[in-house]
Amino acid sequence: MFSDFSAAELSAIFAMQGFAGLILFAVFVLMALGLAIIFGQMGVINMAHGEFMILGAYVTYMTSNLFASHFPQLFGSYFLFAIVFAFFAAALLGALVEWSMIRFLYHRPLDTLLATWGLSLIMQQTYRSIFGAREVGVVIPDWLMGSYQLTDMIEVPINGLFVMVLAVLATLFVAALMYRSRWGKQVRAVVQNRPMAGAVGINTARVDRLTFALGCGIAGVAGSAFTMIGSTGPSSGQLYIVDTFLVVVFGGAGSLLGTVASAFSISQSQSILEFFMGGSMAKVLTLLVVVIILMFRPQGLFSLKVRR
Amino acid sequence: MDHSNDSKPFKQTRRKFLSTTVTAITAAVMMASMPMTIQAAAPATAEVNTTGLAVTDNTVKVGILHSITGTMAISEEGSVQAEILAIEQINAMGGVLGRKIEYIQEDGASDWPTFADRSNKLLRQDKVAAVFGCWTSASRKAVLPIFERYNGMLYYPTFYEGLEQSPNVIYTGQEATQQVLAGLDWVAEEKDAKTFYLIGSDYIWPRTSNKIARTHIEQHLGGQVVGEDYFPLGHTSFNSVINRIRLRKPDVIFASVVGGSNVAFYRQLKAAGLDMTKEDFTLLTISVTEDEVLGIGGENIAGAYASMKYFQSLPNENNEAFVKAFKERWGADAVIGDVTQAAYLGPWLWKAAVEAAGSFDVDKVRAASPDIELTTAPEGYVRIHENHHLWSKGRIGHAQRDGQFKVVHETEELMEPDPFPAGYQ
């Protein structure tokens, strides 16, 4: 299929194809990071994860409107504010949900799945009542929508770069929090042995609430970033849920490194397959391979050894 | 709402129905001033309803069946609004055969079995005289056997793939050949396009449209299809296909991506540096109306061309009145896409057919439907073909930054609907 193209063209295309894979990788990391915390650390299956992402997207939408009407001179940089707002909005709602619902269900992980599914329905309908059934168009500042001309053949989309930078920052932030801070130590202690953690004076309820809120907040950040590449509508969140869970499970619950590794392998294979075959078959093949690997290695790529 | 300019909502081509029509219009006009005379003017219920439909001396029930929840609510909201507006306008003019239209709205919930279930209810329990509804092909396919079995009448607004011609459906949108051929002919002539890249969502409408497009490109335009790709509904990463497009350098990207994927596709296209305003290639879409542009953002799709039969910016009196009425009813921010306009035609076409038939009976309405014409249609003029599709003009719109399309081309003649195009199968 490549015989009629010059070597220069082909190398440029492969370079850009590699970059496309990296963008997808960053998207997957952002999607999965919040869930990796919630599911991996707490064992809660949050089916409303996609809806928390869309909350971030709607917050971005409202922020853009706010800036357009009140601070038009700052419009170019509203996106940075929007990401912060999205984080706190989603985190607050997450804390509320944890307090009102999740904390009663820690010993019944499968039931969290059903309850959060119910929550996702309510959130979807709320969005529909407030913002209407139609998609909203989030206006992205011009500097984020262009592309950067690397050579005369290779162009790099700036929003892709932005998503990648954001993914790296978010991952570093979470990693630092989890493995370098006192609070992270508490979280890991609670995960590994709840009664003992409580016995040594850790306020496990508070740790749980903050962990859940953090996971939701990162989902909000992801949603905010995705307004650049995807659609923002009441039920857009459902598109992400299967992929997200698969990334987390494939990586091995509880392992941040695993999540990143699995996001990398899934995104690369999907992106490469998509280039050679249609989108539908690429997706089926990728998912199928992941499921088959999971059947042989149920603990995922990286697994944390925890005494059960 | 002032509809004095709508005093002649349709023109009969068949002389024998003219008298009934005049009576109906007279009745409608008199209704406002002298309610006492209506009973005399309106034909008796026993006469206009011999099949047990929900028709009383003063009212007639119809159904509206769209998704107002779920993923398709995004698209179907406009159709619901247009149908309600049309019904209200008709009622303000005195209704149909002296009877006010009452609508029963059901939610298809973006789920095809639910559509089937609700259409069952509308036809068997509510006994509605007509149903305005459905959007996706899948929902239409799900309800079609039910309409045929219980002899209902469905006015279906969406542009669709053709390959269908049911006695129980009036298709008020374009079928695939009308949309595809008009678009391709224009782009081949105007932009001297030779190579085409076809990309669509993975279901029957894009696949059929592209099948027709490929045949037309290869056999009639002497062009070449350099790529054809499909993506699952809801797919959001298009960077790989964008790279392939870059490699193939087509003159035209022919896009039939639908739903949320649209937003992702156009935003990523723009971010990848494929700028449609520079005109080094042409993007021709058959799936983006003003409704979709809301989500995509006008600045991200500016420069693309769309092949439709209607655009909100269409400069004619009918359309100006329609846009004004629509915005008064549904808010100044409301936008009107191709399907919304087609949905608006439904109640008017039904009214015209009922009055031509002098009866609400579905069989008589069906018999009267061919050649019914609508001179007040926002798109200008439409006429029902023998095959239950509409004769209408094809138009090309050029997407602007403000989210509107500028009409750059209009076919001279009405295009004949051809749901089973010979040579394209």
Place this chain on the structure above:
Amino acid sequence: MPFSSFKDYMPRQDLLAFVVLALLLVVILPLTLDVMRLNQTGKFLSFAFVAVGLVLCWGYGGILSLGQGVFYGLGGYALAMYLKLEASTPENTRIQTTPGIPDFMDWNRITELPWFWEPFYSLTFSILAVVVVPMIVAYLIGLAMFKRRVGGVYFAIITQSIAAILTILIIGQQGLTGGVNGITDLRTLKGWNIHTDSASYALYFVCVALLFACLLIAQYIRRSKTGRILVAMRGQEDRVRFSGYDIANFKIFVFCIGAAFAGIGGAMFTLQEGFMSPSFVGVVPSIEMVIFCAVGGRLSLIGAVYGVLLVSVAKTVFGENFPELWLFAMGLIFIGVVLGLPNGIAGLYATYVGPHVDRLLDRIFGKQTPSEQTQPHLESNSQGATP
């Protein structure tokens, strides 16, 4: 017969529940509902097959499958393929390029019936396929996963992914499967029109009869030694394993039974609605099916049937009257049931109504002997299903 007496198989409270349900489905509903609503009820009941299967898998086996839609879909498609072939006679499809094949194949330029459609010309094969194909798929999934001791949450997410894969596959291969439209416009079964009023009645009763057959089989499993092992396993998997039982085989067995039930349910839907759609296969309907079961009570076979009826009726009533409120209501039902009623309606009944009924029965039939009183299955109200 592993049961020493009928009472062992069917304690009198269970018997009462079966009889009441039978009265409702066989007598009361057909007498009170018009044919359209009865047909609708029949379609709801097709989900009850799935819910009954889920009671066995989830309530008793502790394995939560979020992919029951796969089996429902496989069963439904198996029968739909047969009916579609019957509907696609060369006379009915004259206008096609290739007469005699289903219309959607012709639209996708397929000129020859694909090989895997061939056997579906046979009704016997199709009916067998309704039950056997879901079982084979379930067996393969179960074999791969339970032998490696994958369970709980992982199993749920993997089955969910399988549902997603199958949906994309069905929609993507529309020339072979009918795509997103599904297989539509099914009219006759061996020349018998399935859409007449009399056919609607007949199919309703067939559906109810099959549902009771499944319920009785499920009851048999529940009351047998297998059922007891399942319960033990759900609570303390390792202890059962160390007692010498092969846990995986029991799980595979019950998962296969659940899949077979779901397949029958799908086939009954196809017959009563006259079409099959990929929208049943996906993630959302699969989760809804779990909700049916949760509302009814995950430990009660009969409760699951009521759960299906209740949620479906609520869905229809809300959907027809206040569609905007439906998602709120449904969401609240989920949350409420999970938080407040972990054993669903059946749990409520067992707590508040059951004892009174028991006393009433005592008064009428005399006191039960202690051995009959054992109700080993309603003891736990916490889920032992840990990952």
